[in-house]
Amino acid sequence: MTQCCKPEKVKKCSKDFLQSLALKINVKVGGINFVLREICKVTDIPTIIFGADVTHPEQGDDSSPSIAAVVASMDWPSVASYKCAMALQNHGQEILTDHSMYSELIQAFRETNSQLPKRIIFFRDGVAGTQFCDVLQHEVPNIRKACESIEEGYQPPLTFVIVHKRHHARFFPTENADGSGDILTGTVVDDKTICHSSHYHFYLKSHDGIPGTKSWPMRYTVLLDENNFTSDEIQQLVYGLCHTYARCPESVSVVPPVYYAHHAAYRARKYADGGLSLPKVKENIKKFMFYV
Template sequence: MVKAMLKEKQIVKGKYEKQISEMCTSVDARVLPSPMIKYNETGKESQVAPVGGKWTMNDKKFNLEPVIPNTYTGKQLDEVLSEINRNAENNLELLLVILPDHDPETYGKIKTICETELGIVSQCFKPVKIMTLERSKKKLYLENVGLKINLKAGGRNSVLLDAISKRIPILTDKGEPTIIFGADVTHPSSREGSTPSIAAVVASMDWPEVTYYKGVVSTQGPGEEIITGLYTQYVEDNKIKPFGMIRELLKSYYRLNNQQKPKRIIFYRDGVCETQFANVLLHEMKAIKLACATLELGYQPKVTFVVVLKRHKTRLFPVHHNLPGESLNVMPGTVVDTKICHPCQFDFYLCSHPGEKGTSRPMHYHVLQDENHFTADELQNLANSLCYTHARGGTTSVSLVPPVSYADLAAHRARYYMKETPKSESGLSSAPQIAMLPKIHEKVMDTMFYC
């Protein structure tokens, strides 16, 4: 056991208002063990034990694919991309794009054309940015680009040793296929007016490794928080047919896992405030159940529904600092599930990342429904272990479980599609109609193109 400190801003209103103490509250905490990370067997080191939420790529390997160099100048962007694709006989696996400067508009056009029209996975980077970085940061930037290139080219950077050994409770230990979902909704800014909100859902496709997540996106009414596209229906030939994001991802899982359907579902939901818990659980849990039932009569996998809160004012600090220069933040893996948590509900605070700058903010996990009957230790260790598998994390654990982070990335990527879609095609000129996103190309949809 370790001791942690809580610092929380509180507002007291009413007749009996009193002055709040400026002293922090002392709570019990514990540090979860770091998981073992597995790399390619061809490297000198194929396994590594992270220390303080970090490790290095020294003597480790993951697979890369070759890239054919081409240079184009003086042509329109869509013309250049189409020509590159034709020269590769429409079979280009990965396109590296060197951007002259930081130009979000050009970046958005490249991603929209590649991912919705041509079916090309792309990776952009900026040499100008590299030249301005310090030597140590330059190396880190290039390493991160390499990690994303490997991922988009179909490789796997690293996996949890316990995952491939099937030793993670509930997820892999019983040998029953499990799928992990992440869901998020991004809303338009005040400048974007009545632009639709965009919902994104990702799901793991590679049990038991759970490192590869397919993503789908859809639009819904501006400011609408409940994801309406999880399960829907449409009429075709006078017949009602099921459709929706959950159904699409479950069908992909079935196709990619030797016709196996997941026996369990773990659903991480982002962007929900506490006042919305009941409403979101009611509608989205129902949508999940309906989507499962349309795949096979009687098919009802057990679901664990977890909301992850990022925007809160709770901070944790260690009581003792023994080493000079030691970070004032708590150790990675620090979890608190007593005293400051809800007296009746299933929730906990987890700080899974090493805080190098500023004050670490723990994630607040609320388990709204748990049909899989996780123990607190099992669910806390699962969340902590998943934070060591983020494709962008490199050799550092992250603060947020990857499925939620990936859903956020996918939703923001879809914003570029919306910006590049002409108003006449998207329906933006008609106020009552919700603008539709262009369909992601079939050659791209099964990749982690959004990373």
């Protein structure tokens, strides 16, 4: 387990730098920085929260594989520690194909909590609106296949949410602005005159913006909801999770499982041997959040 720092940052030894460093080191050695408490439909029954992302090779690289990373919460009901699984995919392929990553993480949840999760909440990053059908036809069945491979008839209810970072929606306050003139942190927009008329999605500004800049709210699209969340419940869950990102003492802009999946995929790119293979991470390291 390692933690790298830039020499110039160490020499300055500022309070903010030391705080950030301590947060990263603590979580890498198995500590917990922030926990989720009393959130509806998470802390009531054993619940596993997934995050998934796929990274693609840089432009000009026409042969290297894409890399998929999936993380899942292990420490119910705190929902603070996430284990990851990584796999190579065909070049440029966005849809996740390896269902063994899901089964590996669900099995790890069972080993940690002495029981299988009774609810699955899945946050997926990087999927365009044109790929929603592909996700429903391939990724959702793969999650079900992973559950069935663990135990016959095991099919916990699934809520599947797409996270959109790249969109052009911006919101301006008419009253109750924050100190920088931006909309207040925690603002949700889910009005049908702005959001999609058929898909349920909402915009959430979950972080404090930099003074003088315009904050970028995230858009969350609920593709599937077998857990029957109300609008308020799913919005409160996402906003609550945004306060548990291990590397930051404040609420962040994107739901943390997606952040973690992105970090894991980026780290896996460094591990890939010439883009041809992905070495296995040793279990004594893998059980911790080494990728943060």
